[in-house]
Amino acid sequence: MDSALVQRARQVAESRLAPLTTRLAHVRGVATAAQGLVIRVDPTEAEALVAAAWLHDVGYAPSVRSSGFHPVDGAGFVQAEGFPAVVVSLVAYHTGAVFEARERGLSEALGEFAQPPQLLLDLLTCADMQTGPDGSPIRPQDRVSEILSRYGEGDPVHRAITSSAPSLLAAVARAEALAG
Template sequence: MRDPLQAAEGSSPIPPDLVPKARRLAERLVSPLGRRWSHVQAVAARADELRDAVAAGDGDHLVAAAWLHDVGYSPEISHTRFHPLDGARFLRKQGWPALIVDLVAHHSGARYEAEQRGLGAELAEFPFPDGPLLDALVTADLTTGPSGERLTYDERISEILDRYAADDPVYKTWLTAGPILAHSVRRTVERLAGGQPR
């Protein structure tokens, strides 16, 4: 198993200013995208609130991944038009830490959508970072609306299903992923409360 603090292959060690660097990159790539930037800023703020749900020392990984989770929407780096994959490939090429890259690749049910889009093998280039960090990133993203508003998990899934047509891969993804990712949110809430997640 890879050391979660290991930097991506061929890159330098984790920078001490990881979160500010992530914010600057996200601002450059995502701020031109209108309300997507409002969403990203709110997800990062929510992730900062969730630091106590992850291991000591992992809070900066969580917040940096939150800033970067939607960079793949940028036309500058969008090649497959599947933002988790495009974002992760870009970040890996730029030498970001492997843990951040893997969190971006697999955030918020990406593996389910990758299957819908026929990109499962491509997403599998990135190890699945199962555990509290991914749960907390899912929670931050899926309790934040598209314009940055705070939502419950159920409200967020409902608004996603309302935005997409029934034949869209995103809609089909959330019919499957919605109930599964609810467990990520529940585990995060339990960790914040000091309980043992089931």
């Protein structure tokens, strides 16, 4: 998919995440995975999904980071950059962000963004959960384990992934069922 929206999202992600080479490799892998999931989605929604896949972790970029909660930081940045509302909402709510926002006491900040369509959120979550930190494919259960291994038990990310894992894996199952 090579629309103007996707090209712009890719350029922004590659520019902002350039100092974070591993994170950028992951983002590239998620964008590739998302492209493989869009075959049964309306073309406009497919374009937004792939753009969001490119931008989902832009909140980790040192030039974007403000609160330290990458979905909210990224969504605020993407919104300020003029990306469509659905892309903003997907960045804000991707991959169990609601659980981590709760752990960090940032549910109100996340709630400032509209919730995305569930189907698109499931597809983005699926792409993210099937992509390892280096951008290579990974089984979703192994992705959960990999994330947990990077964060201690007291960390909000560890607690959020522990509590969100069943819903993340359910989103993957729904997306895979759609893709047939």
